[in-house]
Each structure stands twice: as C-alpha cells, then as structure tokens.
Amino acid sequence: MRRILSVLALAGFSTCLLNAQFGLGKLKDKLDSATNKTKPATDRAQRAAENYTAWTPEEEQAMGEATATKMIAMFGIITEPKLVRYVNLVGQSVAQFAPRQVPYRFGVMDSEIVGAFALPGGFIFITKTALEGMTNEAQLAGALGHEIVHVSDRHLEAAIRGKKNSAWFAEEAKAKFSTNLAPEVLMKRADTFLKEMFNMRLSREKEDDSDERGTLMAAQAGYASSGLLEFLRTLKQASDKPETQRAFGQLLSTHPTFDSRIEHLTPSVAKNGRGGKTLEARFLGAVK
Amino acid sequence: MLHAKIPVVRSFLLGLLVLSALLLAQQDNTKKETPPPEQKQDAPVFKNKVAVKSSNTTKSSTTLGFNGIDPAGKVDEKMLATSPSSKDQEAMKQMSSNQPAAADVKAFLKEGGLNSK
Numbered sequence: 001m002r003r004i005l006s007v008l009a010l011a012g013f014s015t016c017l018l019n020a021q022f023g024l025g026k027l028k029d030k031l032d033s034a035t036n037k038t039k040p041a042t043d044r045a046q047r048a049a050e051n052y053t054a055w056t057p058e059e060e061q062a063m064g065e066a067t068a069t070k071m072i073a074m075f076g077i078i079t080e081p082k083l084v085r086y087v088n089l090v091g092q093s094v095a096q097f098a099p100r101q102v103p104y105r106f107g108v109m110d111s112e113i114v115g116a117f118a119l120p121g122g123f124i125f126i127t128k129t130a131l132e133g134m135t136n137e138a139q140l141a142g143a144l145g146h147e148i149v150h151v152s153d154r155h156l157e158a159a160i161r162g163k164k165n166s167a168w169f170a171e172e173a174k175a176k177f178s179t180n181l182a183p184e185v186l187m188k189r190a191d192t193f194l195k196e197m198f199n200m201r202l203s204r205e206k207e208d209d210s211d212e213r214g215t216l217m218a219a220q221a222g223y224a225s226s227g228l229l230e231f232l233r234t235l236k237q238a239s240d241k242p243e244t245q246r247a248f249g250q251l252l253s254t255h256p257t258f259d260s261r262i263e264h265l266t267p268s269v270a271k272n273g274r275g276g277k278t279l280e281a282r283f284l285g286a287v288k
Numbered sequence: 289m290l291h292a293k294i295p296v297v298r299s300f301l302l303g304l305l306v307l308s309a310l311l312l313a314q315q316d317n318t319k320k321e322t323p324p325p326e327q328k329q330d331a332p333v334f335k336n337k338v339a340v341k342s343s344n345t346t347k348s349s350t351t352l353g354f355n356g357i358d359p360a361g362k363v364d365e366k367m368l369a370t371s372p373s374s375k376d377q378e379a380m381k382q383m384s385s386n387q388p389a390a391a392d393v394k395a396f397l398k399e400g401g402l403n404s405k
Binding site for chain 1: 336356360368370399
C-alpha cells in the first residue's frame with residue numbers, strides 16, 4: 001500500500017514539475033515574442049533586405065503593373081490630362097538623373113491622405129492632397145525625386161522580398177514569382193506586396209538617403225534644392241493639427257518623423273547652396 | 289360592472305403599447321442620423337484645391353468614406369480587399385503610356401530654364 005502511495009505521490013510531483021517547466025517554457029516564449037515585437041521594425045527590415053535576388057526587368061514590370069492596377073482600384077486615379085501631363089514632365093525632368101533607368105511613370109491618386117508611393121517598375125503615385133500642400137514646382141520635383149530613389153535602389157522590393165516569416169515569403173515558398181504566373185495568382189501576389197508595403201517601415205537611413213539624393217537629383221535638373229525641405233516643413237505644420245491626423249497616419253506610420261527628416265536634410269540643402277528654379281507660376285497654372 | 293370595463297382597459301393598454309413602440313422607433317432613427325464622432329474631426333488638410341475635372345474614384349472606396357482610411361490614418365482592411373475591374377486595368381495601361389516623348393521633356397526643360405543630362 002505504501003509503495004502504491006509513494007508511486008502515486010512521485011507521479012503527482014513529476015506532473016507538477018513538468019507542468020511548471022512547460023508553463024515557464026510558454027512564458028519564456030511569450031517574453032521572447034514580446035521582445036522581438038518591440039525591436040524596431042527598421043532593424044527587421046534592414047536584416048531582411050540582405051537576402052533576395054533582384055527581379056529581372058520583366059518580372060519587375062509585371063509586379064509594377066499588377067500593384068499599380070490594385071492601387072488604382074483602391075484609391076482611384078485622376079485623369080485630368082493637363083495635370084497628368086504636367087506631373088509626368090516634372091517627374092521625367094528629375095528621373096533623367098536617376099542612377100537606374102526604368103520607364104518612370106507618374107500618377108495622381110485621388111485620395112484624401114497625404115503621401116506618395118513608389119512601386120516596382122517605375123510606377124510612382126502622389127496623392128491629390130499632397131499636391132494641394134505644395135506651392136511650387138521645386139517642391140513637387142523634390143517629392144518625386146524621393147520616390148524615384150526608392151524605385152531606382154529597389155528599396156521596397158528588397159525589404160519585402162527579403163523579409164522572412166512574412167505572407168510574401170510564404171507565397172514565394174509555394175511558387176516562385178515569375179511572369180508566367182496566372183493573372184489571378186499575379187494579382188494575389190500584388191495584394192500581398194501592397195499589404196506588406198502599407199505596414200512596412202523602411203530604415204531611417206534609406207528614407208534619409210532618399211530625401212537627400214532626391215533633393216540632389218532635383219537640383220541637378222536645375223530646381224531649387226530647398227523644394228523638398230520646404231514641403232516637409234509644410235507637412236510638419238499641417239500634421240500638428242489634431243483634425244488632420246487621419247490624413248497623415250499612413251505616412252507617419254511608415255516614415256521617420258517630419259522633425260527628424262527636416263533635421264537630416266537641412267545641412268545638405270545648405271551645402272547645395274541657394275539658387276535654382278522654383279517655377280511657382282508654372283506649377284500654379286497646371287495644378288491649382 | 290367590472291366586466292364592462294375590461295374592453296376599455298384592454299384598448300387603453302394596446303394604445304399605450306403602440307405609442308411606446310413608436311417612441312422607441314423614433315429614438316432609434318435619431319441615433320442613426322447622428323454622424324459618427326470621428327467624421328467631425330476630419331478637416332481639409334490644405335486650403336488649396338487641385339483642379340480636378342475628372343477622376344476614376346471606385347465605388348467601393350467612395351462608400352468607405354475618407355477613401356478607405358481608418359481613423360488612425362491606416363489603409364482599411366476592406367480597402368485592401370478591393371478587386372480591380374477592367375476599368376482599373378485600362379487606367380493602369382493609360383498611366384503606363386503617360387511617359388512624355390523625349391522632345392516634349394526637352395521643350396519643358398527649356399521653357400523652365402532647367403537642365404538636360
């Protein structure tokens with residue numbers, strides 16, 4: 001009888017120990033997961049960017065077309081010919097100085113949010129509300145220059161395709177992306193790509209670099225180098241109002257603060273010196 | 289005597305019930321007409337307006353309000369689920385063909401006193 005009781009007691013004690021161990025294991029897992037979540041998103045994106053092979057021009061073009069179609073479906077695009085032509089001419093004036101030449105195309109998104117998006121293959125969107133905050137052509141040139149650098153350097157492609165444990169990564173594991181994918185599969189990939197984009201923060205270095213080199217390209221084209229900096233100051237001022245927060249949520253969740261961008265860009269604008277064209281009248285004639 | 293009053297009381301109670309139902313329905317309608325507080329907070333970001341004569345705003349984005357952006361400013365899940373139509377495909381093709389000719393870019397640069405590479 002005593003033996004039986006001892007065995008039962010031992011079994012009970014072991015069960016308690018195992019439970020405690022597994023319980024602690026779970027707690028440790030949760031703590032690890034929480035620690036990972038609190039690591040800056042930029043660090044994860046930075047690490048991820050080191051592990052991908054660039055798309056071929058055809059693949060990049062196919063993904064660009066699919067994601068651009070989806071963006072148009074989501075937000076709508078302005079088709080006013082004069083405005084579209086003007087934005088494309090300003091964009092081309094800057095893009096001629098881009099280090100990587102792709103067919104850059106520019107569209108105005110019919111959206112209340114303030115922002116711009118650089119998609120693969122040279123599809124670049126700027127929102128109607130962002131244009132409303134500008135007062136001259138140099139500001140538009142600087143903003144488009146920032147997006148051109150993202151495309152030219154494949155920032156988004158690198159960040160999304162290299163990110164492990166993402167929805168994109170899981171789909172790539174099933175079937176590698178190629179131009180031979182069925183249209184519905186291609187569109188599904190575009191969905192995943194855009195979902196990642198809307199929730200992704202590129203590293204501060206990449207955003208600062210895009211500000212700086214975008215400004216430099218605009219200045220090489222002959223625009224005033226203060227364009228983007230002026231625009232960032234306008235955005236900073238507008239975003240301080242509580243009633244306009246909704247318009248800035250997406251931009252601020254994926255980019256560094258306006259203060260930090262202004263702080264980084266100011267010395268480089270000073271270095272480029274004054275001068276350059278602002279072309280206010282031409283801008284107002286085409287946009288407002 | 290008491291039996292004679294029963295129909296009167298019954299009608300009175302029925303009337304009271306109908307009146308209560310009407311009042312409740314009216315109260316419900318008043319609630320529905322009140323706009324959500326978040327919409328009151330949204331205001332135009334800038335005073336200037338872009339001269340837009342035509343746009344291709346999709347039906348789904350219009351019904352979502354503020355172009356499918358949630359109160360925190362993030363793109364709404366419903367917006368992300370929007371399926372492109374043939375009209376959207378056409379608009380993308382139009383965007384693809386928006387690249388101006390080299391001669392037009394050259395003239396634009398010259399007009400603004402800008403630089404060619």
